[in-house]
Amino acid sequence: MSSSSSADSRRQFLRQFGLTAAATAVAGPTVALATSPSTMQYDDQKKLGFAIVGLGKFAQQQMMPAFKECKHARITALVSGSPDKARKLAREYGVEEKNIYSYDNFDSIKDNPAVDVVYIVLPPGLHAEYTIRAAKAGKHVLCEKPMANSVADCQKMIEACEKAGKKLMIAYRAQFEPFNLDAIARIKKGELGKLRQITADHGRSVKPTEEPAEAWRVQKKLAGGGSLMDIGIYSLNATRYLTGEEPVEVTAQEFSDKSDPRFKEVEDTIHFTLRFPSGVLASCTSSYSIQEVKRFRAFGDKAWLDLDPATDYYEHHMTIGDKDGKRQPKIKEGNQFAAELDHMAECVLQNKTPKTPGEEGLKDIRLVMAIYEAARTGKRVKV
């Protein structure tokens, strides 16, 4: 993998991962990139320094801008296979050019005191490798969801961070989002009565041919799976944080049109149910071939609470219905990304366990695997 190629398109970037991920893991540091002057925008040097690993659309459009609202976190390094893109973003975010890394020289980040936390925003198939490399480099790790492609990889990530004495947090942004937090609080204090059922639906239309940056989502090696790993996990995680319980049984049905080239390696639509110890039944859907949906509804015996959208980036909407009708509580929007990043920073600064540690990611991946097993066998799977 050449870090000096100027023709590396996003597509090549991804193909390189798919084909050379193993090779890059043993590659040593390469020449530091370019030297244009830094335009540092963060003067609060007490903020923890984050290295962003992977500068895709999500990182650029959602997460990186959120640092501007952080109290305890700032971007101090960038890790990318696209030097031009990295340099451009470094200028925008005031990152010194010496703090730009490639995937080859990433391990040398261990010598950079400006980096406290490594935030991994790569396709899931690369999470284990980069988390372990970051931990070995003595850095705390914030890693995007889904945590990894397998339970074994999740365990290795947890072990690597434990061994290094570093924090590991999985970036479950919805657990830092005000409408979701408000929903959890209302359920907890009994506003819906006794919780009885949940429905949660997540869907999107993936278009890898129209949008090459989406290509990894339909590659098993990089994505770990299809819609379930990518977006169904929002439904799954929501059922757990809304109930405050761990499910005991899962079932699942899958449909993927195998004549559609998108679904040669990964699943399209998967519907799954979760049974919780209290008796709550959750019915979730996940699909890659429908228009966007990101919603859930929690039904108590006294009222129901709907978030639609529930897990968007902004502009959430809550409705509560009971025997007297419907109402839309006023809830203040907040930057879930900034809250999440600040939480990670606080956990490092105050030596606390993150709200969504590696174990939280592992729980979901165990359930994801159980859901895949249920879909494959047609049987209820105890978990």
Add this chain to the structure above:
Amino acid sequence: MSSSSSADSRRQFLRQFGLTAAATAVAGPTVALATSPSTMQYDDQKKLGFAIVGLGKFAQQQMMPAFKECKHARITALVSGSPDKARKLAREYGVEEKNIYSYDNFDSIKDNPAVDVVYIVLPPGLHAEYTIRAAKAGKHVLCEKPMANSVADCQKMIEACEKAGKKLMIAYRAQFEPFNLDAIARIKKGELGKLRQITADHGRSVKPTEEPAEAWRVQKKLAGGGSLMDIGIYSLNATRYLTGEEPVEVTAQEFSDKSDPRFKEVEDTIHFTLRFPSGVLASCTSSYSIQEVKRFRAFGDKAWLDLDPATDYYEHHMTIGDKDGKRQPKIKEGNQFAAELDHMAECVLQNKTPKTPGEEGLKDIRLVMAIYEAARTGKRVKV
């Protein structure tokens, strides 16, 4: 069963059914009731005459008033175990007192030329008996959903009407409701693209102790089952009319708190999935212990269509979402009950097979039984 008791409360009415249904089937006609003057409001004698069997809340509040909007149907007889209630309603609807029947003398309706159609609005456990008695009396039958407590009973009902050369229609009102018809039409003409999934949720809070008229809903013998038979069937039927397909496989999960006296005999919450030949997966929920929900959403690859409420009596609401956003099509509300009643009358007048014949009811009951089997065994059930 005494038709002259003035103390027969709704609760007694129900208890009598549960306890004496078999006995009443062989009882002969009794003395005709009261003689206060008729206040006939319908002057169009060309309308077909309907006998309403069972004068509960649904009949009184929803269905009977709809006759006022019918072109081809009018109420000409009432069948009830409550003579006082029947007399009151007879006056209100201009039914001659001689056309009031009890459950004992119901069979003598065969001699009444004013009755063309018998509309059975009794608890499901009584549908087979009264359909067969009506067919034997030479009357066409409109019967409420769910059709009956068993596949065998459905078959007997179909056979009885066939043998008598009479029409049998199951009152699937949603299939006559403008928003539902509009949704079906939009899906059929491809407005959503290729249909991929459906979610449908129906719930209500049954309160048999607070509302004695609800007591039959939690009695297996009268209701045939719990929420699935009563309201889950709206989700079930909707998946069939929205896809225009018959499912090939079902799965189900049930939760019923057996310490709750309501759920000693029938199920509370049951979630089920249906797999259709085209690949559409439908996820449905049904519950007796949540606040009212009557909604579905159909997801195509180009757009989704939401009805919430979908299967209410009035005030439906449609939203269509696609990549460009959401919109609420303007659709004219219409009286689904009047449309349904007129359709039944037209089928008789024009010797047509109803849109929702006995076979339609039978298909749902077969599926209901498969769903119960799937819930019991935890296995996928081929249908």
